[in-house]
Amino acid sequence: MANLGVLTSLANQDDVIFIDKLTHASLIDAARFCGATVRVFPHNNTEKLERLLERYADARRRLIVTDSVFSMDGDVADLPKLCALAAKYDAITVVDEAHGTGVLGEHGSGLCELQNVTDQVDIVISTASKALGSLGGIVTAQEPVIKTLINHARSLIYTTAPPPSQVACIAAALDAITSEPQRRIRLAELSKRVREAVMQKGFVLPATTVQTPIIPLITGESDAAIALSTHLNQQGIHAPAIRPPTVAPNAARVRLSLRCDLTDEHVDQLIKAFASAPKA
Ligand SMILES: Cc1ncc(COP(=O)(O)O)c(C=O)c1O
Numbered sequence: 016m017a018n019l020g021v022l023t024s025l026a027n028q029d030d031v032i033f034i035d036k037l038t039h040a041s042l043i044d045a046a047r048f049c050g051a052t053v054r055v056f057p058h059n060n061t062e063k064l065e066r067l068l069e070r071y072a073d074a075r076r077r078l079i080v081t082d083s084v085f086s087m088d089g090d091v092a093d094l095p096k097l098c099a100l101a102a103k104y105d106a107i108t109v110v111d112e113a114h115g116t117g118v119l120g121e122h123g124s125g126l127c128e129l130q131n132v133t134d135q136v137d138i139v140i141s142t143a144s145k146a147l148g149s150l151g152g153i154v155t156a157q158e159p160v161i162k163t164l165i166n167h168a169r170s171l172i173y174t175t176a177p178p179p180s181q182v183a184c185i186a187a188a189l190d191a192i193t194s195e196p197q198r199r200i201r202l203a204e205l206s207k208r209v210r211e212a213v214m215q216k217g218f219v220l221p222a223t224t225v226q227t228p229i230i231p232l233i234t235g236e237s238d239a240a241i242a243l244s245t246h247l248n249q250q251g252i253h254a255p256a257i258r259p260p261t262v263a264p265n266a267a268r269v270r271l272s273l274r275c276d277l278t279d280e281h282v283d284q285l286i287k288a289f290a291s292a293p294k295a
Pocket of ligand 1: 082113142144145
């Protein structure tokens with residue numbers, strides 16, 4: 016709903032939205048719905064993005080839209096490069112930090128903080144539903160943008176505000192993110208360990224500059240993903256199979272998503288479960 020509110024408030028048929036192919040469906044749908052021309056660029060392909068930006072130099076507004084951490088691949092965007100292109104072609108940057116908030120950056124602000132572009136990204140959207148353990152969309156931007164959203168975002172205006180109990184949960188989670196960095200450090204250690212074990216088992220992980228806790232075990236065939244997910248489930252590990260159309264044809268996978276409160280024994284159990292998994 017936050018993604019819908021942002022794009023429908025800031026873009027219309029006079030504008031062009033450039034969106035990474037692997038960006039979350041909620042942003043792709045919002046881009047289509049707002050009436051702007053939508054140009055999808057190949058995943059993390061900033062050369063292609065630049066050619067598109069050149070081509071649409073006359074549009075009223077250009078918005079570059081991406082996830083920070085890609086939800087099904089666990090790799091990350093090159094935000095410094097996107098911001099440099101935005102500066103060169105006078106575009107607005109919109110970054111969905113759903114999987115970065117609370118997880119990445121020294122203070123847990125996300126990939127923008129980690130890649131040192133907090134001051135350059137125009138609009139950051141996030142959710143309280145992942146690291147914050149609650150529900151609710153979050154938008155951070157300069158005050159004029161926020162005022163525009165408050166007055167124009169129909170998905171905000173025409174829905175009930177979050178109840179106080181939920182807001183209290185979010186506030187407590189934000190406090191924990193600020194005051195308990197050890198959770199992030201632990202999660203990063205676990206991510207590194209599991210990623211190494213997964214690669215040893217012969218899975219090829221999407222190339223990434225940041226070892227995030229989203230780790231896809233790409234099987235290709237849907238049946239293989241279901242078999243692997245079932246196998247892990249029998250070993251006490253909940254890791255769902257993700258199949259087309261959520262991912263591209265022949266790119267089915269089991270999606271591991273780690274949490275900081277997993278014990279070493281849990282991770283041993285996961286790694287042992289791979290050892291006895293059906294062939295990748
Ligand atoms: C990148 C991304 N953006 C947005 C969302 C939507 O968040 P929510 O489920 O809190 O509405 C998700 C996942 O659900 C996501 O992975």
